[in-house]
Amino acid sequence: MRRLGAAVRLIWQGHRVGALVTVAGSLVLGVVPVTAAWLTKVIVDGLAGHRANGGTGQVLLVGGLVLTLLFGQLGQGWLRYVQEQVSRRIEHAAQSELFGTLNRLPGLAMFERPSFHNRLQLAQRAGQAAPYQLVTVANGLLQAGSSLVGFLVALIAVSPVVAGLACVAVVPQLVAELRLARRRVDVQVEVSPAQRRTLFYARLQSEPQAAKELRIFGLGDFFHGRMVRELSTIMNIERTLGWRVFRVQAGLDALSAVAVGVGIALVVFRAMHGLLTPGDVVVALAALPALALAVAGTVRQLAAGAEALLLIGHFRALAGLAPDVAAIGATAQPLRDGITLEDVWFRYGDDLPWVLCGVTLRIPYRHSVAVVGLNGAGKSSLVKLLTRLYEPTKGRILWDGVDLADLDPDSVRQRIGVVFQDFMTYDLTAAENIGLGDLRHLDDPARVRSVAELAGVHAAIERLPDGYATMLSRTHGSEHGDERGGVMPSGGQWQRLALARMLMRADRDLLILDEPSSGLDAEAEFEVHRLVHQRTSGHTRLLVSHRLNAVRMADLIVVLEAGVVAEAGTHQELISSGGRYADLFRRQADGYRD
Numbered sequence: 001m002r003r004l005g006a007a008v009r010l011i012w013q014g015h016r017v018g019a020l021v022t023v024a025g026s027l028v029l030g031v032v033p034v035t036a037a038w039l040t041k042v043i044v045d046g047l048a049g050h051r052a053n054g055g056t057g058q059v060l061l062v063g064g065l066v067l068t069l070l071f072g073q074l075g076q077g078w079l080r081y082v083q084e085q086v087s088r089r090i091e092h093a094a095q096s097e098l099f100g101t102l103n104r105l106p107g108l109a110m111f112e113r114p115s116f117h118n119r120l121q122l123a124q125r126a127g128q129a130a131p132y133q134l135v136t137v138a139n140g141l142l143q144a145g146s147s148l149v150g151f152l153v154a155l156i157a158v159s160p161v162v163a164g165l166a167c168v169a170v171v172p173q174l175v176a177e178l179r180l181a182r183r184r185v186d187v188q189v190e191v192s193p194a195q196r197r198t199l200f201y202a203r204l205q206s207e208p209q210a211a212k213e214l215r216i217f218g219l220g221d222f223f224h225g226r227m228v229r230e231l232s233t234i235m236n237i238e239r240t241l242g243w244r245v246f247r248v249q250a251g252l253d254a255l256s257a258v259a260v261g262v263g264i265a266l267v268v269f270r271a272m273h274g275l276l277t278p279g280d281v282v283v284a285l286a287a288l289p290a291l292a293l294a295v296a297g298t299v300r301q302l303a304a305g306a307e308a309l310l311l312i313g314h315f316r317a318l319a320g321l322a323p324d325v326a327a328i329g330a331t332a333q334p335l336r337d338g339i340t341l342e343d344v345w346f347r348y349g350d351d352l353p354w355v356l357c358g359v360t361l362r363i364p365y366r367h368s369v370a371v372v373g374l375n376g377a378g379k380s381s382l383v384k385l386l387t388r389l390y391e392p393t394k395g396r397i398l399w400d401g402v403d404l405a406d407l408d409p410d411s412v413r414q415r416i417g418v419v420f421q422d423f424m425t426y427d428l429t430a431a432e433n434i435g436l437g438d439l440r441h442l443d444d445p446a447r448v449r450s451v452a453e454l455a456g457v458h459a460a461i462e463r464l465p466d467g468y469a470t471m472l473s474r475t476h477g478s479e480h481g482d483e484r485g486g487v488m489p490s491g492g493q494w495q496r497l498a499l500a501r502m503l504m505r506a507d508r509d510l511l512i513l514d515e516p517s518s519g520l521d522a523e524a525e526f527e528v529h530r531l532v533h534q535r536t537s538g539h540t541r542l543l544v545s546h547r548l549n550a551v552r553m554a555d556l557i558v559v560l561e562a563g564v565v566a567e568a569g570t571h572q573e574l575i576s577s578g579g580r581y582a583d584l585f586r587r588q589a590d591g592y593r594d
């Protein structure tokens, strides 16, 4: 019932007038065949002398029959057109609702589950197809149903026994078709992971980023083979289903043919004994196959409706997904004292190893804290906890003494500027790639330009064919229809663009720079750090870097090792203590000297 409610809501949001019009149209068109059959009967009875229609009456009846048939033909075309319009609007509403829900999910954990993506794929398909399917089913049901009722009434008038036979034949058809509907949905669920893998292999073979390695390592045939294997798996599952559908429906068709045959025999038998007029025979002979068709149509429509409702269940499950990070709470206030991590433990899943094992750390207001450590030490995970993309498994993170878990994540994020280690590269213009850092200033060229200058990428952008309006993509044209194809910045230039994007938020309370210069050459790295330090000094900052020289000016340096804080102090203190940091620093310095 809830699924039906969800479907009706989608249809209502999509195009309520269109939906009502198609329902009314279907009802009217449903009575066309039976009207035509009755007019035929009256004409035939008039011709056979069983009725006194008169010459004018016969002409009027024939005219009425022609008009009825014409109305039926034109009406069907019109109904199809309105249905398509309704369908487009419903699909639009469904996709908008689905992705609106996804965007409202505050955390990351959900996006890292294969089951979520399988369900998303099903939900997308359900959102695209199922509501429309329901509209066509409803219309089909109304048409087939009203034809069915009409012919049944006609048949009851001619022979109640034959009509009863037709009714009994409905039961096995309905049961079999409903079981097939469930199996169809099960198959869609079953093939969903293989379909997603197929898409993944298809993308690898078509995207420029992967094209390099595929060609150099000769991986094209390897991935092509894997894709073909997945396609074969899908094909085999669907072929088995197709064979089952064919067998069941062939059985049902045979049953229906037998029922029609028995019905016709009964009609002929009664007519031979003078119990039926020629008109009755015409009606019965027209009604029986038409009734069989209407029964099969109605049953298949019911099964398609059941299938659509089962699919809508996936849509509902996703559209009603509970957020993995509580999305409500008090609004975060401007930072005045600092951020404290209290015995923070974290792992990405119950069955995965601990990443942080009791980290206690303070980032005082207007101070800079650097986190260093070997690969996999948990530095980026710490950043994800601070930005509330995940919740700590144990322990607390306090924003001026208030647990982050009690604050509205959006309001916290509005107070933070971040450049991630795995930053995004958007297939958009250079200006947009920077301006996205603060949507309020997306169309503020002066501001965009000033942060680009700070990040040292302005000169490179100025040299592009269309300057800041140049598309930074080789696969997408611009939104304004320019399909020339843009340019591809270098790795270091992309990193500077990400840095500039973060600098759009340089006025925020907490700035987090996770490896902001790993793609830069040594000279550029030094320059970027100097500029960022200058531009953001006086802000509360968390810096993550492998290049210890780049973070030596931080107020506090924390060495993270195996998920715990192994050492903490200023650069001088850590060097003097001769521990892990001093060792790492010496080795990096030696590396530069050699």
Ligand SMILES: Nc1ncnc2c1ncn2[C@@H]1O[C@H](COP(=O)(O)OP(=O)(O)OP(=O)(O)O)[C@@H](O)[C@H]1O
Residues within 6 Å of the ligand: 112, 348, 352, 355, 373, 374, 375, 376, 377, 378, 379, 380, 381, 382, 421
């Ligand atoms: N999304 C994730 N799901 C599961 N495990 C993850 C995820 N992200 C990171 N990990 C694991 O958490 C551990 C810490 O990773 P993290 O990225 O925080 O380390 P890091 O210190 O930033 O490393 P690096 O210096 O290489 O960037 C690693 O063992 C990694 O495999």
